[in-house]
Amino acid sequence: MAAPEVHHLFHHPIADHSFSADRQTLAIARDTQVELYGRVGNAFKLKDELKGHDKLVTSVDIAPNTGRIVTCSQDRNALVWEPSPTGYKPTLVLLRISRAATFVRWSPSEAKFAVGSGDRVIAICYFEEENDWWVSKHLKKPIRSTITSVAWHPNSVLLAAGSTDAHARVFSSFIKGTDQRPEPSPWGERLPFNTVCGEFLNNSAGWVHAVAFSPSGDALAFAAHDSSITVVYPSAPEQPPKAVISINTQLLPFMSLFWNGEAEIIAAGYDCEAFRFQGGEQGWQLAGTLEKAKAGGRPGLGGEDREESALNMFKQMDLKGKVSKDDTQLKTVHQNTVTMLRPFEESGGRVTKFSSSGVDGRVVIWHT
């Protein structure tokens, strides 16, 4: 396994990051603005700043085909940034929410996007040609609290949302005129707007931090604040699911997760490193960390490292009272909570590389 590619951009939390389709441009949500970094050799250099929000930008997403960037912020607005020869031009979206916007994602069709908010609604936004304006429709029922994350089904109609009311839900966001009628799936056949196709919570019911559909869309995974991930396999519309599998871990809670094929989930969060889960309908288990087991950075010299650490131990005992250098350094690549994971490179239905960003201001590209 090749070493991860680490980009330490600045000493400030990264709320969200997104790569363009050619992976040459990286958008970073930093404070009240979005920074665009361009790849120069092996590094990313600051190229442009998108200023338009006046409160913390909570989420950013680049549409792979159109190149449009959507951002949302605690100032209750979402902006669509249209690429043009003279730079990006912002367009305000009418969200009609009275609390912070927390999370935004383009649908796979790129015709619409979903904005989660602290106002107990999800705004489904689409472009109205006749008014030349991005408008929104609200998914409201039965959300009882802030939406922390949303994820799209491959058909661009079904939307999963995780909420601080401890539920992960699947909604239909069908917009007449924008969407094609979706194929029937285990989630439902007729799907008018705001159909609740599923509502799930796990035993201890912690806040849901992240949701994700499997590549086929026929399974849903969510990570909650009780350090668990839960995988749901629906059976048929209006029927209880075939299987709901909850894996409680010994670790700290996960903030983000994605599917790598149908039988693997990668999740990361407060433990500052990514973990692999493997399984299927019969059951799931934690398969281990993606962080290379390293002690001194040089593989094959394990014995020497151990000797070195024993020496260090006695040295520190000798110099008691003096702070050792390693005290402030985590053994993981990320030095603080990982808040977002995104697939970076895919081939043959498998994610071969993924990127992570976190509170430590690093963006890291990993090999799975």
Added chain:
Amino acid sequence: MSIIQQHTQATLSDAWRTINIDALTEDSSVNFDVSTLHPPLPEISEADARAINGQVRQLLRGGDAEGALRGCLEMPVYNGSEAAKETHLHTVIEVLQSIKASEMTPMLQRIFAQQGGSECLDVLMKYLYKGMAATSSSSSSAADGSGRATPARAMTPQATGGFSQVGQRPMASNESTGSAMSVLLSWHEKVVEVAGLGCIGRVMTDFRRV
């Protein structure tokens, strides 16, 4: 794109920030019963809790400490009267106190490896915290009692003789709560070793309180 489009005297102060807008919104979290979000839990009466206590004691007398521990952890009182919860807490602490320190870790590892073992240790952690809260509140109330007595004595010049007397009573109660606390603390350490930090997180997030 600020919320405030025009600054007036009212918007310049921060008073508007303290308005509880949740109370004004019909379907906000303060205006509905949060318990409706969760499926209902079976209710356990005090008599049931006592019955469990009897069974667990029987197991303990038979020398099956692990069975006793599992037994009381599989039947936590989530929904019941205060008395029932209190009874079950005493049952759990009784079992914990009867297990030797050297047996703790292997026993926890065996329970953890079994089906539903992680859930069992989460329940144990809940009772450990509840036990700590109970013992610390009883010791602080004892301190309150002596606290009330001290100022009166402190005012008198010959307080030294009285002090040792005052000191003795709380010391006696501190000893028993102290030993209960040390049992709970050593269990806490062992449970974290086996079930990880996730276990503590789950106790804090879980809506099912013991």
